[in-house]
Amino acid sequence: MAQICAGKSLARGIMKRIFSSLAIALAVPFGAPAQDVVTLAPARDARLESLETSDAGRGWEAVGKLELGRRGFCTGALIAPDLVLTAGHCLFDRDTGARIDPASIEFRAGWRNGRAIAYRGIKRAVAHPDYVYGGEKLNERVAFDIALLQLDQPIRQPSVTPFAIGEQPLAGDAVSVVSYAQDRSEAPSLQEVCKVLAQEPKMLMLTCDVDFGSSGAPVFAFLGGMPRIVSVVSAKAEYDGHKVAIGTGLAEPLEDLRREIMEAEEAAGLGSARILRGGITSGPKFLRPDEDRPGD
DSSP states (O other): OOOOOOOHHHHHHHHHHHHHHHHHHHHSSSOOOOOOOSOOOGGGSOOEEEOOSTTTTTTOTTEEEEEETTSOEEEEEEEETTEEEEOGGGGBOTTTOOBOOGGGEEEEETOBTTBOSEEEEEEEEEEOTTOOTTOSSHIIIIITOOEEEEESSOOOOTTOOOOEEOOOOOTTOEEEEEEEETTEEEEEEEEEEEEEEEEETTEEEEOOOOOTTOTTOEEEEEETTEEEEEEEEEEEEEETTEEEEEEEOOHHHHHHHHHHHHHHHHTGGGOSOOBOSSEEEOOOOOOOOSSOOOOO
16 A cells, blocks of 8 residues: 655545546445545544443534435534534435435534434535536535535534534645444444545545444544534545545535525525525424435
């Protein structure tokens, strides 16, 4: 395996080769993230730690499980008392490609062992307008694979603090991920240290350990001792026999979504639900499926 590259041209070459190998993986239902493979050094990455107790999960309560009705689940994180950041493909039915009714989605903040700190229905769900579900071009499926969900009521419990957004990390930087997945759906897991193997303005390649259900999971960098979200998990794949993860860049795409939400709020007085440029609105609804199923 090659060493983590410092040169931009080499990084771009690696990105292109890895991206070409992602096409099949991204078509798999419940796409999770993908990792870059310049140098995979598993021994240096931290192992997943289950946050199954309140003490272990302290500080991560704003990460939650997104139940998608009977279609599975994703991971999401609060970036405001009423806004959840997740992956755009989580808003689409993997079988039909149609948008999921926001009324069938529920955010469960700090979900652990059958209980959540707060349950909220979804008022609006906005995917980025440049995101194309199942699109032929990789940048359509990954570069804009983010969504914002506006909750029907803000979560204001003192223990649930929304996360700030940070700048996109560079190749070689250490990051952390908190996620749910198909074999660990009853409590979030923390990988305290994994690495950025390569990056482009709208995509990251990571060594983080993810699986089906991790889509939308927040990728953190620590600044001044505080975690800030710098990406969200988009897909998983393999490259040269190694598992890899892909994270979506935030920056401009996230600002686009914030504007969508603000415009929708300004127009809310018009009454009936309206289709947004990148999303759908609906009335609030609480949903608690009888069983959890692996999700995007």
